[in-house]
Amino acid sequence: MFNVQDIRNDFPILSRKVNGKPLVYFDNAATSQTPQQVIDAIVDYYSNYNANIHRGVHTLSQEATDLYEQARKKIQAHFNAKFSHEIVLTSGTTHSINLVANGFSSILKKGDEIIVSALEHHSNIVPWQMLCEQTGAVLKVIPMNEDGALIMDDYDNLLSKNTKLVFVNHISNALGTINPIEYIIEKAHQVGAAVLIDGAQACPHIKPDVQALDVDFYVASAHKMCGPTGVGMLYGKEEWLNKLPPYQGGGEMIAEVTFEKTTYADLPHKFEAGTPNIAGGIVFGAAIDYMNSIGFDVIATYENDLLDYATEKLLQIEGLKIYGTSKSKTSVISFNLENIHPYDIGTILDKLGIAVRTGHHCAQPIMDFYCIPGTVRASFSFYNTKEEIDALVEGVKKAKMMLS
Numbered sequence: 001m002f003n004v005q006d007i008r009n010d011f012p013i014l015s016r017k018v019n020g021k022p023l024v025y026f027d028n029a030a031t032s033q034t035p036q037q038v039i040d041a042i043v044d045y046y047s048n049y050n051a052n053i054h055r056g057v058h059t060l061s062q063e064a065t066d067l068y069e070q071a072r073k074k075i076q077a078h079f080n081a082k083f084s085h086e087i088v089l090t091s092g093t094t095h096s097i098n099l100v101a102n103g104f105s106s107i108l109k110k111g112d113e114i115i116v117s118a119l120e121h122h123s124n125i126v127p128w129q130m131l132c133e134q135t136g137a138v139l140k141v142i143p144m145n146e147d148g149a150l151i152m153d154d155y156d157n158l159l160s161k162n163t164k165l166v167f168v169n170h171i172s173n174a175l176g177t178i179n180p181i182e183y184i185i186e187k188a189h190q191v192g193a194a195v196l197i198d199g200a201q202a203c204p205h206i207k208p209d210v211q212a213l214d215v216d217f218y219v220a221s222a223h224k225m226c227g228p229t230g231v232g233m234l235y236g237k238e239e240w241l242n243k244l245p246p247y248q249g250g251g252e253m254i255a256e257v258t259f260e261k262t263t264y265a266d267l268p269h270k271f272e273a274g275t276p277n278i279a280g281g282i283v284f285g286a287a288i289d290y291m292n293s294i295g296f297d298v299i300a301t302y303e304n305d306l307l308d309y310a311t312e313k314l315l316q317i318e319g320l321k322i323y324g325t326s327k328s329k330t331s332v333i334s335f336n337l338e339n340i341h342p343y344d345i346g347t348i349l350d351k352l353g354i355a356v357r358t359g360h361h362c363a364q365p366i367m368d369f370y371c372i373p374g375t376v377r378a379s380f381s382f383y384n385t386k387e388e389i390d391a392l393v394e395g396v397k398k399a400k401m402m403l404s
């Protein structure tokens, strides 16, 4: 186990006050906070290496290129991809998903089927709807149960030889449910479908092994795992990335250009048009180093303990209901108080310095399922403490008193 106070000292923002109270940051599922090691890496890049990459013969450009490509190798090692060119650096999960969706628009035909899950983030629903409109493919949805878990029997029945792509998040950002992706991938492959897993919410808690999973595509954002905003990754199996057409045209992604014809660069550059977020990519590597220096086993054990503690304490408040009660879940608690709008609770908690998210969490279909406008979501990270959870529980009690 680690000393959480030592960890907290790595995060300058955790010592600031909000509305005169010590900040309690429980909005980790929206974005994580940034440790000094990562902030230093940003400063180091702009202080010492700033240059455009893959172009210059000059020293700075070569050094920046080396750092960027080293970061790609770090990401490759972290996700256990077979080749570093299977890692495409993007602006984030949303960009990665759109890149794949765009690629499939040239592969899918009328009558083909795409399966998504009822637990998806809007960024995972809308691109597929757009793709279906373009291609005449049909969108099917794996339903969920009251606990917020996907119903695997229904998934089995949705699969057929028409299924071309299955798209599911690894962990639901709205409820914290950990989905049985091993099963989902294996079953999809039995009918010849490709699988894209959205790991945006999983990667802060779990270290996925893309080869062991045998997944075709896996995507994540750096800003949910202690890195900067505006950078993320797409892992794609080499054969799939070769099959998909480029997403954007521009510099960096070409081999040769004439007005008659352009040939594309090799992987991964085919998908990296234009000047990328160079500092972001390099610092994504630093964020991965930071999280690995703590260790994902240690992180998971600690966060599960926080989850159990918070669940027990919150459920002692009469009229409080937790949404997402699957046994397999991570440190996210979505809840409501009877007859009180989540927004009002969030506002009172903010006055007490406690940052939670309220609303539909970009997952309106889940809210529709429960017939609620939204929830209050408290999401915990390894730098949170039980004392902070006590403050949340007191805050919720206070909100209940003031609002009912």
Ligand SMILES: *Cc1c(COP(=O)(O)O)cnc(C)c1O
Pocket: 029, 030, 092, 093, 094, 095, 121, 123, 124, 169, 171, 172, 173, 198, 199, 200, 201, 221
């Ligand atoms: C945050 C999140 C996204 C979107 O990530 P961006 O970084 O905004 O592109 C997609 N899916 C899930 C499950 C998420 O938690």
